[in-house]
Amino acid sequence: MKIHVLQHSAxxxxxxxxxYAGIKNYPLESTRFYESKNPPAIESFDLLVIxxxxxxxxxxxxxxxxxxxxxxxxxxxxxGKPVLGICLGAQLLADVLGARVYENEHREMGWFPIxxxxxxxxxxxxxxxxxxxxxxxxxxxxxxxxxxxxxxxxRSEGCKNQGFIYGGRVVALQFHPEATDERIKTMxxxxxxxxxxxxxxxxxxxxxEQEEHLASSKEFMFTLLDNFEEITHS
Numbered sequence: 001m002k003i004h005v006l007q008h009s010a011x012x013x014x015x016x017x018x019x020y021a022g023i024k025n026y027p028l029e030s031t032r033f034y035e036s037k038n039p040p041a042i043e044s045f046d047l048l049v050i051x052x053x054x055x056x057x058x059x060x061x062x063x064x065x066x067x068x069x070x071x072x073x074x075x076x077x078x079x080g081k082p083v084l085g086i087c088l089g090a091q092l093l094a095d096v097l098g099a100r101v102y103e104n105e106h107r108e109m110g111w112f113p114i115x116x117x118x119x120x121x122x123x124x125x126x127x128x129x130x131x132x133x134x135x136x137x138x139x140x141x142x143x144x145x146x147x148x149x150x151x152x153x154x155r156s157e158g159c160k161n162q163g164f165i166y167g168g169r170v171v172a173l174q175f176h177p178e179a180t181d182e183r184i185k186t187m188x189x190x191x192x193x194x195x196x197x198x199x200x201x202x203x204x205x206x207x208x209e210q211e212e213h214l215a216s217s218k219e220f221m222f223t224l225l226d227n228f229e230e231i232t233h234s
Contacts (some may be wrong), residue, residue: 001229004068005030008088010054011186015178016218017049020225033065046222046232047082047225048073050089052176056142057091057101070096083170083229087140090163090172097166106158108138110202111213114175115163121233124151124165126227130220135181135213138200139187144172145195158200169231175226177221181208 003021005014007030014021014028021028050073056062057070073096078081085093110229116132118124138156146152146164154162154173163173176183184207195213 001043001232002027003029003047003049003050004040005049006036006052006089007032008034008055011189012051012053013183013186015180015183015204016221017178017225019218020222032053033069033072034063037065037068039068042076042079042081044137045081047228048063048076050083050085050092052087052089052139055088057088057095068167077167077170080169082231084224084228085170085172086178087176089104090174090204091142091144093166093170093172094144094164095145097150097170099145099147099150101142101144103141104143104159106142106160106200107198108156108200109140109176109198110200110207111135112138112156112158112200113208114156117152117155124153124168126165126168126171126224128221128227129152131216135186136175136177136190136217136220137207137213138172143174150170153210170222177224179217181213184208 003026005017005028014146018028029040045211047125055068060066069218073092077096083093095101113135134192143161146161148165150164153164156162159174162175163171165171179201188204
């Protein structure tokens with residue numbers, strides 16, 4: 001499976017996605033639209049992954065390249081490519097699919113549980129084998145409405161729309177299943193630690209060395225990527 005990643009900042013490392021590609025010996029390439037306007041050919045990859053980033057999806061004045069990236073994402077979806085969007089990537093998918101992106105009532109920063117909306121009986125194929133409830137890492141202040149025709153997948157206490165699937169092949173996740181301790185540290189260095197005085201913002205020391213949560217998040221990420229691999233051959 002050839003994986004292509006859209007990155008939005010040098011700090012947005014690929015974390016466990018890169019580890020997965022290395023274990024599987026899968027080609028992994030990336031594009032940064034803020035550096036180059038030369039996207040890959042659609043036929044050159046099997047899975048498109050859209051990572052997080054510090055900007056808002058409507059910040060065209062500061063980041064005019066966002067228009068080019070959205071056009072490329074739309075092209076990939078229309079070509080039937082499997083697509084995974086994480087955090088900012090999920091918001092970009094929501095926007096490209098016609099839904100609204102806006103400030104959430106609460107910021108979520110740290111480890112908080114999400115719950116599956118769909119039961120095992122009607123869960124989409126891409127989510128088979130994933131836990132019904134899992135504590136994952138969050139780092140966002142915005143949320144999105146569900147695009148028309150999409151299926152709501154996950155929710156949390158602090159943010160109702162934590163994920164959706166569209167067309168059986170496009171997945172948006174507001175949280176960070178790819179998180180590693182190193183990745184979390186880069187976020188805190190870039191944006192500063194939480195003070196812990198908001199209901200869904202942890203203190204810095206609560207975010208580090210959560211070995212159990214890191215392990216279950218990696219299992220979630222690897223299982224989802226395995227499921228993507230299956231549909232690339234279908």
